[in-house]
Amino acid sequence: MKTINYSTRVALTGMLAAVVLASSVASPAQAQTQVVNVYSARHYGALEKVFAEFTKETGIQVRLSSGSSQALLERLRADGKQTPADLFMVIDAGTLQLAAEEGLLQPVRSEVLDKAVPPELRDPEGRWYALSQRMRTIVYNPAKVKPEEVQDYADLANPKWRGRLCLRPATHIYTISLTASLIATRGAREAERIVRGWVNNRPQFIDSDTRILETIEAGRCDVGITNHYYVGNKLKANANFPVKLVWANQKGAGVHVNITGAGVTAAAPNRDNAIRLLEWLVTKGQGPADTHLPGGNSEFPVNPSAQAPKVLESLVGTGFKIDYATLRQYGKLQADAIKLLERVRYQ
Numbered sequence: 001m002k003t004i005n006y007s008t009r010v011a012l013t014g015m016l017a018a019v020v021l022a023s024s025v026a027s028p029a030q031a032q033t034q035v036v037n038v039y040s041a042r043h044y045g046a047l048e049k050v051f052a053e054f055t056k057e058t059g060i061q062v063r064l065s066s067g068s069s070q071a072l073l074e075r076l077r078a079d080g081k082q083t084p085a086d087l088f089m090v091i092d093a094g095t096l097q098l099a100a101e102e103g104l105l106q107p108v109r110s111e112v113l114d115k116a117v118p119p120e121l122r123d124p125e126g127r128w129y130a131l132s133q134r135m136r137t138i139v140y141n142p143a144k145v146k147p148e149e150v151q152d153y154a155d156l157a158n159p160k161w162r163g164r165l166c167l168r169p170a171t172h173i174y175t176i177s178l179t180a181s182l183i184a185t186r187g188a189r190e191a192e193r194i195v196r197g198w199v200n201n202r203p204q205f206i207d208s209d210t211r212i213l214e215t216i217e218a219g220r221c222d223v224g225i226t227n228h229y230y231v232g233n234k235l236k237a238n239a240n241f242p243v244k245l246v247w248a249n250q251k252g253a254g255v256h257v258n259i260t261g262a263g264v265t266a267a268a269p270n271r272d273n274a275i276r277l278l279e280w281l282v283t284k285g286q287g288p289a290d291t292h293l294p295g296g297n298s299e300f301p302v303n304p305s306a307q308a309p310k311v312l313e314s315l316v317g318t319g320f321k322i323d324y325a326t327l328r329q330y331g332k333l334q335a336d337a338i339k340l341l342e343r344v345r346y347q
C-alpha cells in the first residue's frame, strides 16, 4: 500500500495534482497489479492497518491519497472523467451528497451493502454508504459545570458561558454540518439565534477537537462541542480523563450525527475493486471493534451486527437518541449554513 499525502500538494492546480497522482498510481510495471485508488479524508492510523488486511485477503493494493473532505471534493471535480480515484471516502455526509448530486459518484447496488448498512445511513440510490458513525456533542468540565446546564446545543447560547466556551472554527466541515442540522431540525431563524448566542459568548476557536478537550481539562474553557470519539480516544489512553460528555438534545430530535462514508466515483477505473473494498469495509472492516475501522477511532460501526468499541460502553449507558432524520440534508443546507456562520461573524 502506498500513501500519498494530498495536503502537501493542495497548493498545486487540480490538473497538475491529477498528473502527479496518475503517474504514481499507474506506472507500466504496476499494470498487472490489481489496485483500488482511494481519495480519503481520514487521517487516523487505524485505516492503513485495515487496508493492509484487505490487501492480504484479496490481493488488491489500496492506494491512498488524503486531504480534507472539501479539498478532495474540489479535486474530484477538477479530475472529471480523468479521475484516478475509484473510491471517494470522506468524513461528512453533506460532502458525499454534494458529490452524488453533481454526478461524481455512481449508483452501486449490492446485497452485501444493503444488508450491512441500515437505510438511514446510505444514499437511497446507492451512490454512497456510511462506514462508521460519529456524534458531535457537548463536553464539559464536571468540576465547574452541572450536566443539567448543558443538555442541548441551545444551552450554550446562554450568556453564563461568556468566556467559558471552546468551539471549532467556521471553516471546518464539522461546524458547517452541525449548523446545517440545526437549520434542518429547528428552522433557519432558531438555528441563527443559537449560533449567534455562541458567538456572543466570545468563544475560543480551536481547530482541533483534541485540543478543545485538553483546553477544558486544563481549566481554560468549561464547555465545548466535539465529536464523541475524541472523548473515547482520551479515555482509552487514560480511564480517568476528567472531561465529560453529554448526548445533546435528548428531549428534541436527538444528538447530531455524521459519518465516515464512501462512494464509488462515476469514472472509477477499477469499479469492481472499489465495490469489493466498500463491501469489505462494512463487513470484515467493522471488527474487531478496537482495531478496525471504525473501532480504531472509537466511532460507532454502521453494521448492526458489529460491536462498538469497549471504551464507548460507559458513554453509551442505557442508550441515547440520534437525529438520523436530518443526515441527508447536510449537503442541501451546506451553503445556507456557511451563510449563517458568516452573518453571525462566527470565526
Ligand code: FE
Residues within 6 Å of the ligand: 209, 227
Ligand atoms: Fe475527527
